[in-house]
Amino acid sequence: MANIEKLTTGPAAQGRTVQMNGSALGKAVAYLAGLIAAAAFALPFFWMVSTSLKVPGDVFISPPTWIPWPLQWQTYPEAWTFIPFFSYTINTLQIAIPSIIGILFSCTLTAYGFARIRAWGRDVLFFICLSTMMIPWAVTMVPVFVIFKNLGWTGTYLPLIVPNFLGSAFYIFLLRQFFLTIPMELSDAARVDGCSELGIFARIILPPSKPVLATVTLFEFNRVWSDYLAPLIFLTRQEHFTIALGLTYFLDRDRPLWNLAMAGNTMAILPVIIVFVLAQRAFIEGITLTGIKG
Template identity: 50%
Template sequence: MATITRQAQTQALAASAARSRHRLRQIVRRTATHLLLFTGSFIFFVPLIFMVSTSLKAMRQIAKFPPEWIPNPVIWLNYVDVFRYAPMHKYLVNTLIIVFPNILGAVLTSALAAYAFARLRAPGKNLLFMVLLSTMMLPAVVTMIPTYILFAQLGWVGTFKPLIIPPLAGSAFFIFLLRQFFLTIPRELEDAALIDGCSRLRIFTSIVLPLAKPALATVTIFAFMGSWNDYLGPLIYLGNKEQYTLSLGLQVFVQYHGAEWGLLMAASTMMVMPVILLFFFAQQHFVQGITLTGIKG
């Protein structure tokens, strides 16, 4: 009896030791992961902090070495001077004129096409989808000159049309991303709606789109970032300075005020902040959308 008791105690001690080792390994692994993530975040976050800090400094403090991270005094006038030296408000309006149609095309048109590829039955649908995906393999440089010639013949060069109308037709990448998400929605929901007499359009607007909020948020962020930061498109098609977007306006600002680091960093901060704020407000939907659409590695 005593031998059995000692064996039971030994097994209990061994199990307790194994659990302690497993818990210790989990703690070490979790700590190492968080340290790695913190280090990576710090590396990416330092340039942003330096940019914001420099935008609030006087030139004499910017020139100091080693650099001082805390502005003393805080010069908010740099942000005011940016608008005084360049029509940034006009550049902002021009950028928004391009951004909103891009988002509309990405969310609405791409969603309609993606739903058709995911749910509707049609001969040659898979072949057409493969052709659509193949367009993503063409480098933009290959189609740049033919596209420019086409828009020049249409009389669109020098207007916002080349930057607004094509995105309204949707994007192959966004169609692919949304199609992957729509395939995860149970068909039973749509079958029940069809039995109740709902049309495909009603199902799309009342059932599919509300369930696709994470994917739509992801598409919105991608479309916003792509059109907001686009430099090459406006550079090619917009010749009038009155039509310049923020990216082109910032480049012009660098040419005339590149040595005034406070002003330059203030203009760069105003250019970057909307993208950062959009990501922070929508990051939960963004991460969920990336995960559910199968884009993650």
């Protein structure tokens, strides 16, 4: 966890940051380069929003108007009905909410087992769990489809939800790392007092873990909201489509209406950006944690 704290911008982090370039000129150049790179990364988003606020005729002119005037806000309600945005959002939430519950249930229990109970073979199992993260999903995609097809589950949300009740290596790892930081003495004392493992889990481990549970919830929401391949394979009926899948209907014509497509894109991206901005520390800590110790 010590590594994570350095990422944040407390006074400690400021003190540690190394001034590589002794000269003021070098520093200014680096600063400028950083700003230019950031502008380049932000430009696609600017282009997206700018296009979404144009009248259709202004989309196809060169050189383009960078800031359209007057702003065409009505593109947004048009895009909202051009594809059934509302039902796609509801569909996505119908997958996301049970998935989050499943992940919180299965991964906290598993992570507790891996982090807090000593048993023969535990570390080998944990290593196996970690290595499954490396295996391409494409490898098991075909047989998993066949399994769900034989269960009669394709065309429903079940293939997208049920596996989450059986653990996910990434979250297990994230939670385990957090559970390890809770002093063992607390568990030992509770055991002496006759508390069961499940009692320790519920009363000692879960209460201080609220931040990491929030992180897992956000990650899983983002994953379901953004997932493309699994819904593509398992959802057969258009009225079941998720946002990420349904967005491509904006392309479903010879010449896409780019102002509508960009408005749709903006609306699809907005929830994840809001979640991210509100909880960016949690996101960044999660990513960095898995990177450093992985």
